[in-house]
Amino acid sequence: MTEPAAVQPAARTAATSAAGPTGWTRSDYLKEILRAPVYEAAEHTPLQPMEALSSRLGCTVQVKREDLQAVHSFKIRGAYNAMRSLGEQERLRGVVTASAGNHAQGVARSAALLGMRALIVMPTVTPRIKVDAVRALGGEVRLAGDNFDAAKAEALRAAREEGLTYIAPFDDPRVIAGQGTVGLELIQQDADLDCVFVPVGGGGLASGVAVLVKQLMPEIRVIGVEHEESACLSAAVLAGQPVTLTRVGLFAEGVAVRRVGEETYRLCSELLDDVVTVSSDEVSAAVRDIFEDVRAISEPSGAIALAGLKRYAVDHDLHDQRLACVLSGANLNFHQLRYISERSEIGEQREAILGVRIPEEQGSFLRFAAVLGGRSVTEFNYRFSASRTEAEPARIFVGVRTTGGYQERAEIVADLEEAGYSAIDLTEDELAKVHVRSMIGGRAAAGVAERLFSFLFPESPGALLHFLEVLGTRWNITLFHYRTDGADYGRILCAFAAGPDDTELTEHMDRLGYTYNEETADPAARFFLGR
Structure with a gap:
């Protein structure tokens, strides 16, 4: 925070x-x-x-x-006030704006009430439900560009060339x-x-x-x-x-x-x-x-x-x-x-997310639960690995119900370490909460150099194909996890067989045009996914 x-x-x-x-x-x-x-x-x-x-x-x-x-x-208030103040000729020509959200609906609704044309420029990646909502309110939708800045540029072009009045979403x-x-x-x-x-x-x-x-x-x-x-x-x-x-x-x-x-x-x-x-x-x-x-x-x-x-x-x-x-x-x-x-419990300081090493032997989970002192376990992810040596501990992803925020989380980690377990607090680790919790059970193969990246991925037809085409076949993909939270962008976690000095890989990342971050050193990734 x-x-x-x-x-x-x-x-x-x-x-x-x-x-x-x-x-x-x-x-x-x-x-x-x-x-x-x-x-x-x-x-x-x-x-x-x-x-x-x-x-x-x-x-x-x-x-x-x-x-x-x-x-x-609330967007109907500002949109209507701005459009209601237009002169007769401006109303006859109509208005234009760029938005994929609430401002678009406010402008469309206001135009319908005032009997005006309203052109709403929306990015091509806008979910169909939003496009349909604007059209249902009487707005004329034009899809242009794959982000807001591109849609705004098209809206301003339409304002100049078609004589429409641009209705700004806030700075007016x-x-x-x-x-x-x-x-x-x-x-x-x-x-x-x-x-x-x-x-x-x-x-x-x-x-x-x-x-x-x-x-x-x-x-x-x-x-x-x-x-x-x-x-x-x-x-x-x-x-x-x-x-x-x-x-x-x-x-x-x-x-x-x-x-x-x-x-x-x-x-x-x-x-x-x-x-x-x-x-x-x-x-x-x-x-x-x-x-x-x-x-x-x-x-x-x-x-x-x-x-x-x-x-x-x-x-x-x-x-x-x-x-x-x-x-x-x-x-x-x-x-x-x-x-x-899923995230509200953590936001209210009611859940701790931990990575814990426990012995790979019968009764380990029972002994581990006893150390928690009666606290409720909200999540427990583990998979047996036949390739693990007998001396190597299992790694579990566990959620624990809490009421005392950061201090209680620190106490839980201390109690586990005192009992002989190795634990790491992942409650604030975004990668752990979005991706890793769904991927427990597989680790990088021995001897394979691997780099891990997270992407914000546009929810639109052809986006995955574009992703793979730009990457080409130069690198082997060794891990792939896709997660959508219902927004315009999904989230992808992807690993490539590549060494730390492979600059050509990041050059390809830049060509993608998507927002990305390298996550190779992330604690949750190293704990559960790395070798």
Whole structure:
């Protein structure tokens, strides 16, 4: 887990009323939010108590149910506000945007209500369910490019050549103001709030909520929450200006933005009280909290704010505070629930993942279980190997139910080592949780040099064929594991018979065009898969 990254205090106190590059002052935003006609398209969503979580944290926790919008996301607010402000000729020509997610549906729905043409450019790897959802709302879909940047380039080209108006997903004052109506509702629904937690992707929602709340009720703290694999606002604050991330993780797809907007950065850096980053495991635990308390199923990015709320409350030892978070969306791919369920226990510090060496003899598992002191075993992976010598211990992958977080995990490892076992804590090892737990029982052959790589693999027809064609037949593949969590990208773990000095292999990796990392030295891989 990463530590909270505070917004620089100097930035929060400067430029209290100056206009940014767009020419909009905070006063301009306040006026636009107060008169935004978003309720022609959007719902006034409830602020719902989370009683079980409130009891656990010792604070009053409430969730703003933006998943109850017609498009199951807050994005309808900003899209409609921006499109409603267009002139007659602009409406006649129509609009265009690039999105594979909630913004696409917000634009399509708004266009249908306003009687306008809406061209939505989506990457070719966009799952069919999302394409069909946009078309069902009346949007005209054009598939272009294999990533968001390529789709955006096509959308901007269409705007220039076809006379369409480009509707930005976040870095536009009227989009920001539309999202700001969420903040207005929050303080109307609970004027005694102490903190509001808002997810940050490109920064539109966080900017809109902060610019409203800080002018009307500045004593309320507004906290931005980012996923640690797409923390573009934190990177911008550190650099003093927006920067482009080299890569972003795609688990929380709705906030997987490589670069925060110019205007949203200005507002967030001036107005947010803090920025917190959270992990996929923490987000998964927050998805479960939402389901258990209010019976809503959030998409991962929709639960980001709650994950940040929980982290912030613990790190700052909050008690008797009134806390609210925004459930920003519920457009979840159903198959992603398997991954979320699996990871939620770890995110809540309720499960430890261990690699343990135990003697290859009868009764070993019984003696091992006794050392755990009555703790429940949640997973136990082992396979007998006839090639193992009698003196060589077996290696097991084991999950153990816990309640005490890192300290209890350390105690379990210490107890096992005191009993004569060799153990390693793999709870924070991503490779162990995604791939290795499914691959116990096979190890590299003796005498074979092997290099291991992980890939983010686009879920599209022909992707595997392209993968193999680019690699060619120069290297023998010695290990292959594919895992999808229901997102646009699957995950592949692949090993090649190659030595550490084989630079030609990595040159081929670069030609693939996929995001990859070498994992040869990963502890879980060395423990279970290496020789």
